[in-house]
């Protein structure tokens with residue numbers, strides 16, 4: 258079985274747009290888990306444009322499933338993660354001003370840096386995952402850092418799949434096979450959606466967890482629109 262960890266960044270984006278507490282991030286995290294999701298993912302960014310560091314702390318007692326915190330392991334992020342001790346930390350090499358995550362780690366070049374952070378997290382009983390592009394050399398490099406898992410960066414697959422290019426799955430399958438040989442667990446995420454998730458899952462052996470946010474929240478809005486519009490019309494009769 259593959260676990261679904263729902264990324265709630267977009268709920269925080271919506272909340273922050275009005276400055277109040279609607280939608281209520283904490284309530285959404287509770288409800289998402291009540292609806293069956295097996296994890297909550299957040300990716301606080303340095304500018305706190307969606308998830309704030311305070312949210313990360315507030316969610317600690319609310320997430321009763323798997324708590325996955327993603328981000329660039331700069332000092333402020335790492336301090337927070339070590340204090341919160343989530344189930345898993347996913348290290349992502351995104352720049353401060355990135356609109357969203359846009360590349361995986363060069364696990365060969367950054368091996369020593371990653372190994373140091375990973376051992377610090379593991380000493381604190383936090384499972385580690387590192388975000389990587391689907392390249393065999395990056396998987397083999399990841400294995401040398403001591404990480405528990407990798408997260409396959411799925412943007413390229415999602416884009417190509419939407420254009421009808423199903424062969425785009427092939428490097429991901431090859432990387433999953435290699436990761437399994439090396440004893441590393443496999444997560445995946447970025448732009449996964451209701452359109453592509455089943456195909457992805459069917460082609461990735463031993464896929465432990467997917468984290469999905471942007472598409473899932475957009476789909477939830479869209480699938481809920483008819484119900485809500487009709488409820489308004491009823492009240493306006």
Ligand SMILES: CC(=O)[C@@H](O)[C@H](O)COP(=O)(O)O
Pocket residue numbers: 264266267299300302327349356357358388446447448470
């Ligand atoms: C690590 C990753 O793949 C990202 O999708 C991320 O967690 C989402 O971040 P944003 O919501 O800031 O785009």
Ligand SMILES: NCC(=O)COP(=O)(O)O
Pocket residue numbers: 264298300327408445446447448449468469470471472473
């Ligand atoms: N790790 C990926 C994630 O949490 C969600 O990415 P996206 O679905 O918002 O693209």
